[in-house]
Amino acid sequence: FFVHLTLLPRLSSTDELKTKPTQHSVKELRAIGIQPDAIVARADGPLPDGVRRKIARFCDVPMENVIEDPDLDSIYAAPLVLHDQGLDDRISCRLGLPAVQPDLSAWTERLARLRNPTREVQIGIVGKYVELEDSYISIREALIHAGIANDARVEMLWIPAEAVARDGPEKHLEGIDGLLVPGGFGDRGIEGKVEAISYVRKRKIPFFGICLGLQCAVIEFARDRLGLPQANSSEFDPHTPDPVIDLLPDQADVRDKGGTMRLGEYETVLKNGTRAYDCYRADRIRERHRHRYEFNPAYREAFEAAGMVVSGTSPDGRLVEIIELPDHPWYVGVQFHPEFTSRFLFPHPLFSGFVEACLRRRDSSSSS
Structure with missing residues (x-):
């Protein structure tokens, strides 16, 4: 299961997320025999559906496998964002692993303490x-x-x-x-x-x-x-x-x-x-x-x-x-x-x- 992490830059003049760098990097991966199964798109905010569809169409991945990874207040929030979009479930399914619901309570509790310290x-x-x-x-x-x-x-x-x-x-x-x-x-x-x-x-x-x-x-x-x-x-x-x-x-x-x-x-x-x-x-x-x-x-x-x-x-x-x-x-x-x-x-x-x-x-x- 290949996960490709890619950057979607925002063009300031049009306030538009550009997918061309992602398309080009996927093309280069294909040239060496790698077809991504999922694309994790780093951007400064959530992905509009139109951008998600465009990446799915031109990079030949299912739309549900285009995962957004927006700017967050803490890097430790990223695993929860990826989990909420089902990336872990899709990887497990593709690899034939049993579907297990992870216990993220400790992670969530630590993140809450990071965001709201008392001292x-x-x-x-x-x-x-x-x-x-x-x-x-x-x-x-x-x-x-x-x-x-x-x-x-x-x-x-x-x-x-x-x-x-x-x-x-x-x-x-x-x-x-x-x-x-x-x-x-x-x-x-x-x-x-x-x-x-x-x-x-x-x-x-x-x-x-x-x-x-x-x-x-x-x-x-x-x-x-x-x-x-x-x-x-x-x-x-x-x-x-x-x-x-x-x-x-x-x-x-x-x-x-x-x-x-x-x-x-x-x-x-x-x-x-x-x-x-x-x-x-x-x-x-x-x-x-x-x-x-x-x-x-x-x-x-x-x-x-x-x-x-x-x-x-x-x-x-x-x-x-x-x-x-x-x-x-x-x-x-x-x-x-x-x-x-x-x-x-x-x-x-x-x-x-x-x-x-x-x-x-x-x-x-x-x-x-």
């Missing part, structure tokens, strides 16, 4: 590529999922890390309920991220660091709490006297960058009684990784003596996967990418916990 929270995201929000689309969607789980709308403030370094953190972070520093590569904007993390750590504002965000948190903590003012990652400063983030010794001689990249899903062992353990409610988890540099284990004892808790490690205990500050309302850094596994119906527990902590801060600020 609101403001989270700053300090990154390198924030001018294009889609650079962090997985982060954005994971925060939306977590907001729904907490019956809240998450307002995201996209803050360039270089602006924080230039103007100081207070100008950009004052009034936020939480800070998230996402992953990335390269040294541009690093000092702005470090300053932002220092700002929220000292003011007890919830913080969530992901991949590079964890590494920046480690650098900030080393400089301020361990008395190592030149602490850095050897990625950013190869000559730093205190490489608290570094390549592991067995990676140092690998010349091919891909050879040092830790890619894919790996297991993490969690420490009981920590915030990470409370979120996952499990002893072991599996998460996706994409990084090259690691927390330097030579400094682990000093960090723990200064109050930082390593709440997640690789099964052999060699690699630090999660860090926390127990005397902070929410201060968690992870070396992996939890945003990749968050889903509309199943928000990631770390994101849900982070948003919950941000809401607690907002509630306490409002009542004080």
Whole structure:
């Protein structure tokens, strides 16, 4: 069963939906031996019957298999729109599958909570590529999922890390309920991220660091709490006297960058009684990784003596996967990418916990 998704542009001069691009794309598909069984037409509004008939006639599909996919207030409404037009039933029928009425109550309930939240929270995201929000689309969607789980709308403030370094953190972070520093590569904007993390750590504002965000948190903590003012990652400063983030010794001689990249899903062992353990409610988890540099284990004892808790490690205990500050309302850094596994119906527990902590801060600020 071939479903062809196509765009119907609207010609502004005549206020008319144009079907010619759809006809042409179907012609090209036929040239390689593919005849669409259904056409899902993206448009800025509902399809008039005349347009639907025209597509059916010129593209040789039944009129009932021309499915409209109009602009919606949320992408998560799209499955319900397609279901209401019977697309799932037609696919099942054609493939000889039993006709089963899906239970969409959970999806519908989540969508209602997305559209009508009872609370609101403001989270700053300090990154390198924030001018294009889609650079962090997985982060954005994971925060939306977590907001729904907490019956809240998450307002995201996209803050360039270089602006924080230039103007100081207070100008950009004052009034936020939480800070998230996402992953990335390269040294541009690093000092702005470090300053932002220092700002929220000292003011007890919830913080969530992901991949590079964890590494920046480690650098900030080393400089301020361990008395190592030149602490850095050897990625950013190869000559730093205190490489608290570094390549592991067995990676140092690998010349091919891909050879040092830790890619894919790996297991993490969690420490009981920590915030990470409370979120996952499990002893072991599996998460996706994409990084090259690691927390330097030579400094682990000093960090723990200064109050930082390593709440997640690789099964052999060699690699630090999660860090926390127990005397902070929410201060968690992870070396992996939890945003990749968050889903509309199943928000990631770390994101849900982070948003919950941000809401607690907002509630306490409002009542004080």
